[in-house]
Amino acid sequence: xxxxxxxxxxxxxxxPFWLASAPPTDKExxxxxxxxxxxxxxxxxxxxxxxxxxxxxxxxxxxxIYGADRRLLGLNNIELITDRDxxxxxxxxxxxxxxxxxxxxxxxLMVPCEEEAWKAILPLVEDTGADGIELNFGCPHxxxxxxxxxxxxxxxxxxEMVTRWCxxxxxxxxxxxxxxxxxxxxxxxxxxxxxGADAVSLINTINSITSVNLDTMSPEPSIDGKGTHGGYxxxxxxPIAMSMVSEIARAEATAGMPISGIGGITTWxxxxxxxxxxxxxxxxxxxxxxxxFKIVREMISGLSQWMDEKGYTDTSQFVGxxxxxxxxxxxxxxxxxxxxxxxQDLCISCxxxxxxxxxxxxxxxxMSEDRTFxxxxxxxxxxxxCVNVCPVENCxxxxxxxxxxxxPRTGRVVEAEYxxxxxxxNNPAATAAE
Amino acid sequence: xxxxxxxxxxxxxxxTPAEYEQNFADLHAPLDPHEALVAADRCYFCHDxxxxxxxxxxxxxxxxxxxxxxxxxxxxxxxxxxxxxxGGMCARVCxxxxxxxxxxxxxxxxGKPVLIGQLQRYATDILMDKAVHPFERAALSGxxxxxxxxxxxxxxxxxxxxxxxxxxxxxDARAKSGGLNEYGIAAxxxxxxxxxxxxxxxxxxxxxxxxHGMAFGRDVTLADLQLEYDAVFLGMGLGGxxxxxxxxxxxxxxxxxxxxxxxxxxxxxLSALPVGRDVVVIGGGMTAVDAAVQAKLLGALNVTxxxxxxxxxxxxxxxxxxxxxxxxxxxxTNASPVAVHGNGTVREVEFEYTDDDLTPTGQTVxxxxxxVFAAIGQTLQGEDLPKLERGKIKVSATGLTSLKGVxxxxxxxxxxxxxxxxxxxxxxxxxxxxxxxxxxxx
Numbered sequence: 001x002x003x004x005x006x007x008x009x010x011x012x013x014x015x016p017f018w019l020a021s022a023p024p025t026d027k028e029x030x031x032x033x034x035x036x037x038x039x040x041x042x043x044x045x046x047x048x049x050x051x052x053x054x055x056x057x058x059x060x061x062x063x064x065i066y067g068a069d070r071r072l073l074g075l076n077n078i079e080l081i082t083d084r085d086x087x088x089x090x091x092x093x094x095x096x097x098x099x100x101x102x103x104x105x106x107x108x109l110m111v112p113c114e115e116e117a118w119k120a121i122l123p124l125v126e127d128t129g130a131d132g133i134e135l136n137f138g139c140p141h142x143x144x145x146x147x148x149x150x151x152x153x154x155x156x157x158x159x160e161m162v163t164r165w166c167x168x169x170x171x172x173x174x175x176x177x178x179x180x181x182x183x184x185x186x187x188x189x190x191x192x193x194x195x196g197a198d199a200v201s202l203i204n205t206i207n208s209i210t211s212v213n214l215d216t217m218s219p220e221p222s223i224d225g226k227g228t229h230g231g232y233x234x235x236x237x238x239p240i241a242m243s244m245v246s247e248i249a250r251a252e253a254t255a256g257m258p259i260s261g262i263g264g265i266t267t268w269x270x271x272x273x274x275x276x277x278x279x280x281x282x283x284x285x286x287x288x289x290x291x292x293f294k295i296v297r298e299m300i301s302g303l304s305q306w307m308d309e310k311g312y313t314d315t316s317q318f319v320g321x322x323x324x325x326x327x328x329x330x331x332x333x334x335x336x337x338x339x340x341x342x343x344q345d346l347c348i349s350c351x352x353x354x355x356x357x358x359x360x361x362x363x364x365x366x367m368s369e370d371r372t373f374x375x376x377x378x379x380x381x382x383x384x385x386c387v388n389v390c391p392v393e394n395c396x397x398x399x400x401x402x403x404x405x406x407x408p409r410t411g412r413v414v415e416a417e418y419x420x421x422x423x424x425x426n427n428p429a430a431t432a433a434e
Numbered sequence: 435x436x437x438x439x440x441x442x443x444x445x446x447x448x449x450t451p452a453e454y455e456q457n458f459a460d461l462h463a464p465l466d467p468h469e470a471l472v473a474a475d476r477c478y479f480c481h482d483x484x485x486x487x488x489x490x491x492x493x494x495x496x497x498x499x500x501x502x503x504x505x506x507x508x509x510x511x512x513x514x515x516x517x518x519x520x521g522g523m524c525a526r527v528c529x530x531x532x533x534x535x536x537x538x539x540x541x542x543x544x545g546k547p548v549l550i551g552q553l554q555r556y557a558t559d560i561l562m563d564k565a566v567h568p569f570e571r572a573a574l575s576g577x578x579x580x581x582x583x584x585x586x587x588x589x590x591x592x593x594x595x596x597x598x599x600x601x602x603x604x605x606d607a608r609a610k611s612g613g614l615n616e617y618g619i620a621a622x623x624x625x626x627x628x629x630x631x632x633x634x635x636x637x638x639x640x641x642x643x644x645x646h647g648m649a650f651g652r653d654v655t656l657a658d659l660q661l662e663y664d665a666v667f668l669g670m671g672l673g674g675x676x677x678x679x680x681x682x683x684x685x686x687x688x689x690x691x692x693x694x695x696x697x698x699x700x701x702x703x704l705s706a707l708p709v710g711r712d713v714v715v716i717g718g719g720m721t722a723v724d725a726a727v728q729a730k731l732l733g734a735l736n737v738t739x740x741x742x743x744x745x746x747x748x749x750x751x752x753x754x755x756x757x758x759x760x761x762x763x764x765x766x767t768n769a770s771p772v773a774v775h776g777n778g779t780v781r782e783v784e785f786e787y788t789d790d791d792l793t794p795t796g797q798t799v800x801x802x803x804x805x806v807f808a809a810i811g812q813t814l815q816g817e818d819l820p821k822l823e824r825g826k827i828k829v830s831a832t833g834l835t836s837l838k839g840v841x842x843x844x845x846x847x848x849x850x851x852x853x854x855x856x857x858x859x860x861x862x863x864x865x866x867x868x869x870x871x872x873x874x875x876x
Contacts, residue, residue: 068475348539351481371484391478392543 041104138204163195205231268302448733585613587844710805717809
């Protein structure tokens with residue numbers, strides 16, 4: 001079994017699976033259960049300043065969208081930061097850290113955008129013995145209306161300023177958690193970097209309305225007939241999160257900056273994908289909220305097995321390996337030519353590929369009287385839609401055409417050389433290939 | 435001493451009331467809303483779906499399942515009834531395992547088809563329970579059409595004709611409407627008087643008058659109908675039964691499976707219905723299975739279904755054969771009845787082993803029997819009928835007979851299998867052709 005011990009910005013944990021700052025990490029009871037279940041670390045639910053804690057709504061906090069059999073695909077929430085007393089939280093953090101010295105405990109923080117506020121809370125956190133802090137610049141509801149959370153995360157200058165204060169008044173690692181509710185996630189990441197952050201974590205939740213009740217005409221979750229946008233998370237947000245992670249991993253200003261990946265991670269495979277895109281570890285919330293803490297055992301066994309199969313002995317060996325393969329569209333090889341191939345032995349003749357291609361794409365699939373479906377190479381642009389809608393895994397595959405073969409669609413010979421849009425004759429801005 | 439399963443002879447009240455209730459409950463409990471959603475989620479919404487092609491009434495199955503999945507089972511029911519006004523009964527009695535569900539691509543993919551029949555029942559039950567009829571009649575045409583037989587074919591024809599604006603008079607020899615839906619079909623497939631409720635619901639369309647006790651050939655002739663009506667649809671089914679043609683077949687204890695099934699369906703108290711201890715059913719179709727299974731459920735100790743050819747040749751589907759086996763019915767194949775033994779009352783039936791070509795082997799076997807049901811096919815009855823073919827009324831693809839103005843459908847006519855759903859399709863299509871014929875050129 002591969003060793004999953006992870007060193008993330010100097011914080012060691014027995015595995016790269018941390019629980020994200022969220023309801024599952026709001027108090028000692030839950031965190032102890034998480035550690036007993038095997039989680040490598042937790043980011044304690046966000047603490048606010050000393051004083052009367054925030055209050056939450058007393059109606060539904062969550063909304064959801066479902067796949068087949070009510071499989072939860074997306075969850076949103078309108079819960080705020082911890083609504084428990086600051087000192088209660090701090091005492092609990094201290095106790096749990098003392099009992100679980102091998103696990104990572106990060107304290108999430110959100111206080112007003114004033115130096116005094118941070119100066120006041122940071123020594124208190126330092127005293128708990130926690131391994132680091134995460135700055136919650138991402139919470140998109142409630143707190144942002146009060147000038148905190150995403151309201152800070154959407155202004156790079158504030159991020160840089162607050163990060164600087166934290167590095168000044170706190171001795172341990174500082175992680176900046178980024179909001180996805182922004183046009184270009186590289187900007188706040190670069191600001192965190194300039195401010196001295198040790199790492200960024202992303203994504204926080206996405207502004208969302210999960211559904212509208214068509215009887216009451218209220219968005220859900222509905223509080224006394226009214227709804228508000230909540231923060232969207234769960235499997236549905238994973239592609240968005242991975243894209244943002246990859247942008248930060250690739251950007252010149254932030255390349256090499258440690259990233260803690262968050263967003264819909266549900267299985268070991270999701271985790272491995274985030275890590276391949278540059279995340280030193282991952283944080284999980286919705287999957288635990290859906291299935292309970294025990295899922296971490298599958299994550300641990302799955303990642304270990306995969307690492308063994310691939311010959312990796314340390315998680316750092318594959319972190320970022322997919323980053324060099326993540327590029328801009330303009331650099332994709334236009335001389336790479338593929339065609340869809342349908343495995344007739346696997347085909348169950350549902351005809352979804354035909355409907356999709358015939359109605360919405362390139363009319364590149366033929367249907368015979370006896371429901372045999374075949375690809376018309378003369379029309380196939382290898383768009384992959386048939387693969388995506390086919391209910392049978394590996395029934396339709398995209399097969400690369402060999403160099404020297406003639407693409408029946410264009411009549412052109414498949415070239416061996418890489419050639420992209422930047423040099424394509426149709427590109428008015430093309431630079432001649434010298 | 436009251437009878438029990440060990441009492442010999444033909445006896446009522448072999449079981450406790452609770453056993454009767456349990457044995458004749460719904461074969462498939464209706465899906466609850468969550469089960470329906472889970473089942474509906476499995477549909478792939480195939481292009482030009484094979485299940486539609488496999489359905490004799492060509493219900494748009496992927497569409498109605500999607501309508502269930504999106505929370506509009508009423509719209510789903512409408513999609514079903516558009517094609518098959520007896521979609522509620524068909525959901526219960528169709529051999530889906532040889533029709534839509536056999537064609538389902540998930541049957542090919544994983545041997546577990548989408549539960550099309552049960553989903554159809556889910557949707558149709560919801561709409562029918564609302565007691566609102568989803569169709570309205572077109573402007574009245576002034577045409578009057580006679581329908582012979584209030585079974586699936588006749589009812590489907592009558593409903594479609596009424597919808598199209600014609601007035602319909604349905605004549606049926608029996609006291610109740612429904613035909614085999616009411617008098618045939620195993621009781622556990624149509625519980626809670628569903629057949630009668632379905633007819634009442636169907637008649638809400640209006641414009642249909644049903645005359646009971648009107649036997650075709652006895653109380654009314656085809657010639658009368660041709661004179662009095664603008665068109666005639668014959669859907670009287672097969673009124674006669676084939677006899678075993680054996681020596682001793684008239685002994686006490688020998689009877690027809692269709693009568694047993696009808697008596698059972700009409701019985702208000704199942705414990706009053708007598709059944710043998712050792713029952714032998716002769717035949718290999720759905721009627722044989724329905725009789726055998728229900729004899730077992732009524733408390734017979736031993737029920738043996740004997741078919742003269744091999745399993746593969748049985749008309750009863752594999753699903754029905756398995757159902758019979760699961761209820762404790764023994765199936766013997768390749769055995770043809772040759773003699774009935776007993777002194778006035780049947781004691782034994784003697785069979786000779788035969789191959790699929792019924793070649794005699796000279797080897798025989800005797801089965802103990804105090805009750806024997808023959809289920810070896812029904813025959814068309816009536817005189818002065820249109821031209822016949824293989825014992826049935828010869829019809830075109832749209833049900834037109836050799837006589838002008840006379841259409842036919844269902845079991846009495848040539849065409850598809852003798853299934854409720856086939857009868858519905860034929861009745862519906864004949865109605866459309868009658869309409870086109872009467873209104874064409876107008």
